[in-house]
Amino acid sequence: MIEVSHVTKDFVMPKKYPGLRGAIKGLFSNEKTVKRAVDDISFQIGQGEIVGYIGSNGAGKSTTIKIMTGILSPSDGTCFVAGIDPNRRRKENAQNIGVVFGQRTQLWWDLPLSESFTILKEIYNVSDQAYREQMEFLNQVLELSAFFDKPVRTLSLGQRMRADLGAALLHNPKVLYLDEPTIGLDLVVKDNIRRAIREINEKYKTTVVLTTHDIGDIEELCSRIIIIDEGKKIYDGSLEALKDTYGTKRTLSLEVKQIQKASGFSPAEILGVREEECITELDFENSLLKITFDGHKLQAPQILSTVMNEIEITDIQLKETELAEIVKEIYRHGTEGE
Amino acid sequence: MKRRIKAYLPFTINELKRQMAYKGAFYLFILVKMFGAFINYYLWMAIYGSTNQNTLGGLTQGEMVIYIFMAYLTGTIVTVSVSNWVSEDVVQGTVAMNLIKPIDYRMSLISRASGDMIYQFLVPSVFIWIGLEIYRAAVPGLPPFSAEKVLFYLVSTVLSFLIYVLFDFCFGMIAFFTTYIFGLMMVKQALIAFLTGQLIPISFFPEAVQRVFDFLPFSSMVYTPVMIYLGKYTGNKLFFMLLRQAAWVVLLYLFGSLIWRKVTKRLVILGG
Ligand SMILES: Nc1ncnc2c1ncn2[C@@H]1O[C@H](COP(=O)(O)OP(=O)(O)O)[C@@H](O)[C@H]1O
Numbered sequence: 001m002i003e004v005s006h007v008t009k010d011f012v013m014p015k016k017y018p019g020l021r022g023a024i025k026g027l028f029s030n031e032k033t034v035k036r037a038v039d040d041i042s043f044q045i046g047q048g049e050i051v052g053y054i055g056s057n058g059a060g061k062s063t064t065i066k067i068m069t070g071i072l073s074p075s076d077g078t079c080f081v082a083g084i085d086p087n088r089r090r091k092e093n094a095q096n097i098g099v100v101f102g103q104r105t106q107l108w109w110d111l112p113l114s115e116s117f118t119i120l121k122e123i124y125n126v127s128d129q130a131y132r133e134q135m136e137f138l139n140q141v142l143e144l145s146a147f148f149d150k151p152v153r154t155l156s157l158g159q160r161m162r163a164d165l166g167a168a169l170l171h172n173p174k175v176l177y178l179d180e181p182t183i184g185l186d187l188v189v190k191d192n193i194r195r196a197i198r199e200i201n202e203k204y205k206t207t208v209v210l211t212t213h214d215i216g217d218i219e220e221l222c223s224r225i226i227i228i229d230e231g232k233k234i235y236d237g238s239l240e241a242l243k244d245t246y247g248t249k250r251t252l253s254l255e256v257k258q259i260q261k262a263s264g265f266s267p268a269e270i271l272g273v274r275e276e277e278c279i280t281e282l283d284f285e286n287s288l289l290k291i292t293f294d295g296h297k298l299q300a301p302q303i304l305s306t307v308m309n310e311i312e313i314t315d316i317q318l319k320e321t322e323l324a325e326i327v328k329e330i331y332r333h334g335t336e337g338e
Numbered sequence: 339m340k341r342r343i344k345a346y347l348p349f350t351i352n353e354l355k356r357q358m359a360y361k362g363a364f365y366l367f368i369l370v371k372m373f374g375a376f377i378n379y380y381l382w383m384a385i386y387g388s389t390n391q392n393t394l395g396g397l398t399q400g401e402m403v404i405y406i407f408m409a410y411l412t413g414t415i416v417t418v419s420v421s422n423w424v425s426e427d428v429v430q431g432t433v434a435m436n437l438i439k440p441i442d443y444r445m446s447l448i449s450r451a452s453g454d455m456i457y458q459f460l461v462p463s464v465f466i467w468i469g470l471e472i473y474r475a476a477v478p479g480l481p482p483f484s485a486e487k488v489l490f491y492l493v494s495t496v497l498s499f500l501i502y503v504l505f506d507f508c509f510g511m512i513a514f515f516t517t518y519i520f521g522l523m524m525v526k527q528a529l530i531a532f533l534t535g536q537l538i539p540i541s542f543f544p545e546a547v548q549r550v551f552d553f554l555p556f557s558s559m560v561y562t563p564v565m566i567y568l569g570k571y572t573g574n575k576l577f578f579m580l581l582r583q584a585a586w587v588v589l590l591y592l593f594g595s596l597i598w599r600k601v602t603k604r605l606v607i608l609g610g
C-alpha cells in the first residue's frame with residue numbers, strides 16, 4: 001500500500017547570524033544551512049497494517065508523513081501510496097488518504113461541525129447513501145452527535161480531536177495518517193480514539209500510520225513499529241521482537257523482613273554470573289531488595305531460591321521492562337552507534 | 339467538470355454566510371469607504387466649478403459623478419483580497435490542511451472570493467447603483483439607461499474580478515517567502531487605487547503614461563467596466579476591451595499556475 005524507498009528530505013534555510021550586525025550580514029550573504037530531516041529511509045507497509053512510527057522530537061516523523069501525503073516533495077528517493085506518487089499527483093492521492101495532525105484542525109473553525117462534514121462530503125464527492133452510512137458508523141464509534149451542531153471553535157480538545165478523526169474518515173480512505181492524534185487528551189478520550197482506530201481498521205482494512213509519544217497508543221494498536229532517530233531508520237519490526245531483543249531486563253522486587261541481613265548479599269556471585277547481569281540494590285526505607293537481571297541468562301525462580309536460602313521474604317513482585325524504557329534505550333544506541 | 343464545480347461551491351456559500359454573520363463590522367467598513375467616495379466627489383465638483391471647460395479628461399460633470407461612484411462600487415465588488423487569506427493560511431500553517439484535500443488551492447480561494455463578491459454586490463452595491471440610475475434620469479445631458487450597456491458592464495466586471503483575484507493570488511505567493519506581507523499589502527492597496535483609476539480616471543494621465551498602463555492589468559480591473567457603463571466604448575472598441583480583459587485572465591491564470599508550481603516544489607510548511 002505504501003512504498004517508501006531511499007527517501008531523503010533536506011530543508012535549506014538561509015544562514016542566520018546572531019545580533020543586529022548578524023541580521024544585516026545575513027541579508028547580504030548567500031550562505032545556506034541544510035537540515036537533513038529525513039535521511040535515506042525505506043519501508044513498505046501492506047494493506048490493513050497499523051504501523052507505529054516513533055522517534056524523539058525532531059526525529060523527522062512529521063516530515064515523513066508530509067511526504068507521504070504529498071504536501072512536501074522528497075529531495076531524493078521515491079514514495080508511492082496505493083500506486084500513486086503523492087507529490088506529483090497530489091489531488092488523486094488526497095482522495096485515497098485521510099490525515100489528522102494533532103496540533104492542527106482541518107475543520108472550519110467558525111462553522112458548526114455539521115457544516116464541516118457537509119463541505120467535506122462535497123469536496124470528496126461522497127454519495128448521499130455512503131455519507132449516511134459512514135456518519136452512522138462514525139457517530140457510533142466517536143460519539144459525535146453530542147456536539148454535532150456546535151461551532152468548531154467552541155469544542156473541547158477531546159471533542160475536536162474526535163471530530164477531526166471523523167472528518168479524516170468520512171470518505172473512507174485507504175490510508176489513514178495520524179500525527180500525534182492523542183496529544184494532550186485525557187485517558188477516556190484516548191481510549192475512545194484508540195477504539196475508533198481499531199474498529200475502522202477491522203471494518204475496512206484501512207492502513208494506518210501513527211506517530212505518537214504515547215507508548216500506550218503503540219501497545220494497544222500497533223503490531224509493527226518503525227523507529228527513526230535523527231532522520232534515520234533504526235528499527236523496523238514487530239513489537240514482540242522489539243521487546244524480545246531489548247526488553248530482556250526484568251526486575252524482581254522482594255520485600256524482606258530484616259533488610260540488614262541483605263547487605264553484602266550478592267546473588268550474582270552465588271549463581272556465577274557477571275555483576276551487570278544481575279544487579280542488586282537495597283532500599284532500606286521500604287525494606288526492599290531489588291534484583292535486576294538479564295532474562296536470557298537467568299530465570300526468576302533460580303534467583304528466588306538463592307535469596308530464600310539466606311533471607312526471609314514477605315512479598316514478591318516481578319516487573320518487565322516498560323516499552324518506554326526500551327525505546328529510550330534504542331535512542332541512546334541510535335545516537336551513539338553507527 | 340460538473341463534479342469539480344460542486345466541490346468548490348461550499349467555499350462560495352460559506353463565505354457568503356460568514357459575511358452575513360459579520361454584518362456590523364461590514365456596514366462600518368462601507369461607511370468609511372463611502373466617506374472616501376464622497377470626499378472624492380466634492381473634490382471633483384470643486385475642480386469642475388473652478389474651470390469654465392465643459393469636459394475634463396473627456397468627462398462632463400454629470401459623467402464624472404457617475405464615474406466616481408461607479409468606480410467606487412466596482413472597486414468594492416472586484417477587489418477581494420485573496421492575498422490576505424493566503425498570508426493567513428501561511429501564518430497559521432493551514433496551507434497544509436488545504437493540501438491534504440483533493441482540491442485546487444487557487445480554485446478554492448477564487449470560489450471563496452466569489453462569495454465575497456456576490457455579497458458585496460447584493461448588499462451595498464445594488465442600492466448605490468439604483469441611486470445612480472435615479473441621478474442619471476434626473477440630470478439632463480446624460481445618456482439614457484441602456485440594458486445593453488448594463489449587460490456589458492456586468493460581463494466586464496466579472497472579468498475584472500477574475501483579473502484582480504488571479505493577480506492578487508500571485509501577489510499572495512510572496513507570503514510563502516517572507517511570511518509577513520502586511521507592509522507590502524498597504525503599498526499594493528495604495529498603488530491599486532491609483533493604477534486602476536479608482537482615484538483619478540485614467541484619461542487624465544498624460545498620453546505616454548496611458549500607453550504604459552495599456553500594458554499593465556490594472557486599468558482592466560476598474561476603469562474598463564466603468565467606461566463601458568458610461569458608454570465610452572462601443573462597437574469594435576468595446577469588443578477589443580473585453581478581449582483584452584479576457585487575455586489578462588488567461589495570462590494571469592497561467593502565470594499563477596507557474597508560480598504555484600514553483601512554490602509547492604520548494605514549499606516549506608511550518609513544522610508541527
Ligand atoms: N519547514 C522546515 N524548515 C526547516 N526545518 C524543518 C522544517 N520542518 C522540520 N524541520 C526540521 O526537520 C527536523 C524534523 O522535523 P519533524 O519532521 O517535524 O520532526 P518530528 O515530527 O519527528 O518531531 C527537525 O530538526 C526540524 O527542525
Ligand SMILES: [Mg+2]
Binds near residue numbers: 061062063179610
Ligand atoms: Mg512532529
